[in-house]
Amino acid sequence: MATKRLKTSATLLCDVFHRPAPRHSAPMATVAPSTTLAQSQAYLDAHLISTPTARPTSARSIPTSTLFQAQANPFIQTATVTTNAFPSFEPRGFATYPSTHLLLPLRKDILHRAVIYEGDMTRQGTASTKYRSEVHGSNRKIRPQKGTGKARLGNKKSPMLRGGGVAFGPHPRDFSTGLQRKVYDLAWRTALSYRYRQGELILIEGEVELEGVHENSAERYLKDLLKYNRMGHEHGRTLFVTRNIREGLYTALEGEHMGKQARAKDCADVDVKDLLELGRVVMERSALEYILGKHEEDLAPGEKLNAWSAVAKRAAYEERTRAGHNGDALPMAA
């Protein structure tokens, strides 16, 4: 059984469910786009906008025959995310993702199921009591059945007696429940979509690491960083999600009371609940693409991130060549 926090998820879910709607919410993914190819809206300027990097495809993915080219789904729109530098948080470019990954409608029921599932999964389940059969003691009848004027009693291990066993007490057991893989994957992407729509998803190009900062100054430097960018305790705290463990950042956040300012987790350790808990999520771009690629089981092969990025790049290339741009020809995605 995994050893994690045992917080209740009720307050978290209440916060998500009752948070006031944003002033202007992003358009729903189910709205049909214009007749022109939706992906052509994503101008793939070579140095500014980029699509997700292609992962090595497994054997079960779509065939890579040169004769077959997957057609674009006309109902998929594009979500544009600003990528920033770290630690200055200076905007550097844009990254585009399909609406199936970052523009999903808010499904509170699915988020609820996922949070409960994770909570159950992380329960230790080590509470233990002794039944009357497990309590140490003999089975001798402690007083006669009749004649004493008192209630009849068997052995002294009875739950009614002091020192006796517990009648229906807890025993170590596994509390984990099941959740369909596709529902869980949808919950992941719904949580990320919710954060994106609220404007609380900040993408970092590169690594989230405190480079050039001595370990003795890391804690103070990180506090200044959070205060300067309005990401600390007063502004709801921040969750840093990294692709791998970043020693400097993680060590700085181990300091006293730093948990009240921010948290850091690598993408293998983060949960849906973590994504919804704190005020904002600062995520490495590679971590986001890893998470999106890992949680798209409910999508058709043509809608997965790899396939979409290839189609989007091809569509943008065709658009640019059709428009007669003199810019460098974009390389075709592999």
Added chain:
Amino acid sequence: MRTSRAAEQTLRAATLSRPPKYVCRACRAQAARQFHTSIRSHAELPFFQRLQQQLFGSKEAQQAEKSREEKRVQQAEDLKQRGNVNQLEVKVAKNGQQYEVAAVVVPNETTDYVQALHGKELERVGSEAWVKARADQGEQYAGFVPKYRWEFSNKQWQMLLHHVIVEILTLQKAGRVPGDVCLGRRPHANSWQKTRKAELKASTTGSGVTVSYPFPVEEERVLIAIDSSSPAESTLLQQSLTAKIESTIFVAGIASNGPAPAWMNVSIKDPSVKMALVKRILQITGMRVPDYAISSSTMADLYNRLRRLEKPKKVAETPQLQRLKIDAPNVNVFPTRRSSIDKEKEIGRWKVIEEELLRRNLPVTGARWSGVKATWV
């Protein structure tokens, strides 16, 4: 005398006929130690020498005092040679670590030394925070986001967006990178005054938007003001720009009440223009443009997503109650509490009732009458 008393007690305990009380080992050992037949110091020095030392002091004490005095004088001379009290002497300890010797300040000799009256202002040493502060290497964080965040009204947003987009299009027109809008400005450039007069028009070639100034020299001045050699705008310059935005008289063609003005039909599909716009807004206002707003295709879309909707002043104007008319047409919403008088007014009987009450000289409205509140069946 202590020794004799302790010795007496020991002897008494030893010679008592009645059974003695229990005496512990430690007490017995102490008693044995305290048992002296004579005073020990008498064996070291004769009487007269002892008397002499008490009156005039011993040689060792005199020598120690002399060496202390010499050290004090030496320190004072070192201090005078160094010339500055703040420069502390650095020594090397046994473990090889360097440390500073605390300064010895003589209040009588040092004129600028002020004795502290209480401990509040003095440096506190030894706490965990103090240790961390000393170990800190002093790296300072420098971010892109400005220190302060300004809140603008809708009209001010319109003025600001106009200023920024005019600068960006001016740069683009001159063949420069739109990202240069985030560079520093020459002092006293006052680009703000010049961009207000610029006009945005759809280009004659059919693609994009062009910016035109009433006088070409103003366009040149706007371009010259954006100087890569000048440092990036400091907080002071940003504050002065925002002060100008906040206090400016709104130009009728640029800012208007209600929805976006006509000039905002500028396309911002070009990613370089979009990036420059987002960065410049962040640099000036400290506000990070939300990602879903970045997907806007025109300035009007962007503005509509950034502006604040005015709060409804009455509950009846809230969108929830406005929707109620459609969702539940059988529900009526009233601004005030409904009484029996309102019910009678709806039927049309109130006029008659009022006349009759007045004729009978009875109170028309009154809270003491039990039937004044309507009872809904």
